[in-house]
Amino acid sequence: MKIKPSQIVKALKKLGLYDCMEASFGADIVTLEETKEFLERVPEKQSFLTTSCCPAYVDMVNKHLPEMQGNLSTTVSPMVATAKIIKSKDPEAVVVFIGPCIAKKVEAKKFPNLIDYVITFEEMAALFVGTEIDLLTIEESHFSTTASKNGNAFAKAGGVVQAVIDTAANLAPEREIKNHHTEGLYNCRLALKGISSGKIDANFFEGMACNRGCIGGPGILTDVRISRKMIDNFAMSASCKTAPANQEAVEKTNEFHDWHHKQ
Numbered sequence: 001m002k003i004k005p006s007q008i009v010k011a012l013k014k015l016g017l018y019d020c021m022e023a024s025f026g027a028d029i030v031t032l033e034e035t036k037e038f039l040e041r042v043p044e045k046q047s048f049l050t051t052s053c054c055p056a057y058v059d060m061v062n063k064h065l066p067e068m069q070g071n072l073s074t075t076v077s078p079m080v081a082t083a084k085i086i087k088s089k090d091p092e093a094v095v096v097f098i099g100p101c102i103a104k105k106v107e108a109k110k111f112p113n114l115i116d117y118v119i120t121f122e123e124m125a126a127l128f129v130g131t132e133i134d135l136l137t138i139e140e141s142h143f144s145t146t147a148s149k150n151g152n153a154f155a156k157a158g159g160v161v162q163a164v165i166d167t168a169a170n171l172a173p174e175r176e177i178k179n180h181h182t183e184g185l186y187n188c189r190l191a192l193k194g195i196s197s198g199k200i201d202a203n204f205f206e207g208m209a210c211n212r213g214c215i216g217g218p219g220i221l222t223d224v225r226i227s228r229k230m231i232d233n234f235a236m237s238a239s240c241k242t243a244p245a246n247q248e249a250v251e252k253t254n255e256f257h258d259w260h261h262k263q
Contacts, residue, residue, distance in 0.1 A: 182208075
């Protein structure tokens with residue numbers, strides 16, 4: 001049985017949340033900023049840049065490959081970017097991030113003024129059961145994503161590099177992005193060493209701790225193969241394909257200038 005996005009939003013409001021905002025909108029902002037960072041830093045300042053969306057991957061680099069800390073993007077994650085937008089509208093808002101990732105619980109502690117709580121999809125489902133909210137009985141209504149196709153595909157393996165490639169093609173079509181991506185922290189470590197030594201020819205690397213990317217996180221509810229197809233189908237419903245085409249995301253990106261943090 002398929003639950004529609006509108007039913008989930010209504011169920012969350014019934015649970016007590018005031019409103020919902022897609023983290024994929026924050027992903028569009030991250031794409032714009034990370035692409036700009038790549039264009040500014042590679043190859044003039046360094047030979048390659050690596051993503052910073054996965055907190056478990058970032059912690060692995062910081063703890064086990066400290067010599068590569070300078071290759072990490074300083075752009076915040078979609079969770080942080082989205083929380084920043086919410087807090088800018090209402091500084092008193094209590095921000096709850098819901099996703100498949102348990103590492104986000106640790107990341108949120110680094111931004112106590114932005115993110116108040118983090119719960120997984122599994123924990124969300126438990127709340128629905130505990131409060132006797134049956135999603136199947138909630139009336140479905142129209143739902144339009146606020147993110148681009150690429151922003152909605154951010155959570156699957158390869159989604160980040162594809163978003164950056166498509167954005168760079170718009171911002172600087174003459175620049176070449178030689179990308180590489182992998183999943184699993186052990187594989188990420190090997191890949192980073194390969195890129196650093198020149199055995200892997202890449203100047204932009206996406207690292208994800210979980211197999212298949214965020215959609216394979218420990219707090220998921222469905223088979224990752226099904227999730228990937230559902231994400232692809234949902235992403236196709238977006239009115240724009242890339243982050244530069246998402247005018248609202250572009251405006252929010254330009255409105256603030258501190259989408260970055262120091263590693």
